[in-house]
Amino acid sequence: MKEVFLYLYITFLGAIIGSFLNVVAYRVPREESIVTPPSHCPHCQKRLQMLDLIPVLSWLLLKGRCRYCQNPIFWQYPLVEAVTAGVWVLVYWRYGWSGETLVGLLFVSFLIPLTVIDWHEWILPDxxxxxxxxxxxxxxxxxxxxxxxxxxxxxxxxxxILWFWLGSAPISLARKGWGSATSS
Incomplete structure (x- = not known):
């Protein structure tokens, strides 16, 4: 029974971290602070209250809409929260309570926002x-x-492999290589 509560705790903590990783994924490419201002609706700029920030559950209860302006909340937010929670559980399941777990959680907590940023912006910020x-x-x-x-x-x-792939990309694509910020 203790093990069940531990997994529930890790799931909830992972979802909370996933919520923060959404902030990181949104703000880092825009070179904004990940600390201030507090979480707010990107449409009406209204500061979100504690009840609006419960991972996954808030999105479901609000039917995917902002409490204040009723604009849709991007489905990516609960997805990232749920995926982070699931990955955190898998890391704990694999390594148990150990130093490897802490390093693994830190590792995947960098990979998740990098994946989201790369998906939207095609960049991996330094x-x-x-x-x-x-x-x-x-x-x-x-x-x-x-x-x-x-x-x-x-x-x-x-x-x-990366060097070969990047070197051959202009040839195989018959245009500029991928990732060129100035290509049109």
Whole structure:
């Protein structure tokens, strides 16, 4: 029974973090603060109250609409909250209560907003990728399952594939490579 409550707690905590990750995914590409101003409706700018911020549940109870202006609330918000909750449960299920769990939760908490930002903006902001690189290196130091040279070989292989792919993209697409901010 204690285990059930622990999983429910992790699910709820993951959903709360997912709500914050929505803020990160929305504000980081716009170079806005992730702390201030408090959460608000993007249409009417009305500050959201505590009842409006309950992950997934608020969206369902409000039928996907702002309490104040009745404009639709993007379905991405409850989806990110639910996915984050589910991934947090999976990380805990895989690693139990350990240092690996904390590192894994931090790792996926960077990947989720990066995925959302990439989906919408086609960018991966340095403000998130650099801390993710540091987190990955710390995870590699902390979790030593394979010899270190395997990590180096994997990094070299990944960099080589990326280098080849980016180098061949202009040829295969018969136009500018992907990710060019100035391409039209």
């Amino acid at each position: 403000r998130l990728t650099y801390p993710l690189i540091i987190t990955t290196l710390l995870m590699r130091i902390w979790i030593r399952e394979e010899p270190f040279w395997w990590s180096l070989a994997g990094a070299a292989l990944g960099a080589g």
